[in-house]
Amino acid sequence: MSDSQLLTGLVDSHCHLNFLEEPTASIERARAAGVAQMLCIGVEEQSLDQVLAVAQGNSGIWATAGLHPESAAKLDPRQHNLEWLARGLIQDKVVAVGEMGLDYAQDPDADVKAWQQHWFAEQLHMAKAAELPVVVHTRDARQDTLKLIQDSGVTRGVLHCFTEDWAMAEAALDIGFFISISGIVTFKNAANVQAVAERVPLDRLLIETDAPWLAPTPHRGKPNEPSFLPHTARFVAQLRDTDPGALVAATSANFFRLFDRAAV
Numbered sequence: 001m002s003d004s005q006l007l008t009g010l011v012d013s014h015c016h017l018n019f020l021e022e023p024t025a026s027i028e029r030a031r032a033a034g035v036a037q038m039l040c041i042g043v044e045e046q047s048l049d050q051v052l053a054v055a056q057g058n059s060g061i062w063a064t065a066g067l068h069p070e071s072a073a074k075l076d077p078r079q080h081n082l083e084w085l086a087r088g089l090i091q092d093k094v095v096a097v098g099e100m101g102l103d104y105a106q107d108p109d110a111d112v113k114a115w116q117q118h119w120f121a122e123q124l125h126m127a128k129a130a131e132l133p134v135v136v137h138t139r140d141a142r143q144d145t146l147k148l149i150q151d152s153g154v155t156r157g158v159l160h161c162f163t164e165d166w167a168m169a170e171a172a173l174d175i176g177f178f179i180s181i182s183g184i185v186t187f188k189n190a191a192n193v194q195a196v197a198e199r200v201p202l203d204r205l206l207i208e209t210d211a212p213w214l215a216p217t218p219h220r221g222k223p224n225e226p227s228f229l230p231h232t233a234r235f236v237a238q239l240r241d242t243d244p245g246a247l248v249a250a251t252s253a254n255f256f257r258l259f260d261r262a263a264v
């Protein structure tokens, strides 16, 4: 398949459409680029209604509800609860809990880590009770992330925008998780992500944009959007020495296996 041939049936497994400058125009460009389905990710209480509105107002767009570790780092567990999230999880088109997780990249102090861990554990617990898969964000917090997932008994989820090492990927795969590769894989300095993208079993691989962040080469530095997903799909296919169409077919089927409340 040549580069000029349009890929079809792509699924962007992780994007933040409500944070794009022009969500409606971006969705149209995505469809024209062959991106048939998108999962719009919730990160906090404040913008959850926007996430739900984008999903509920457009076919082929699904939603998640969750508390991102950056938001979790600002919420004192003594003063807040997740009742809003429990309400979010029963809304139409919500297919997973997240994004949730741990982010130690900025070397947070012990209190912030404790708050992140508290909210991550609570959300894992809610996902388990609701029998929903989870969308996990993890940065420089390998052991704590794996331990909290293992302690929760959750076995269905994805480590999104994966940037850790192969040992971490393998441990997550052992639990039953999927690994999602973002446009970072196209960056010159991303040898570790490329190595993981090459090795993840095809039936556990997802692709995503994480738009509006992390635009793939050749759009690096610009605002990202789901229409850029084919660049990542082709790059990963090339790394794995496989046909881009086959890579897309597999990752799209994986999406619907993991997020089984989404149905075409």
Ligand SMILES: [Zn+2]
Pocket: 014, 016, 041, 099, 210
């Ligand atoms: Zn995200």
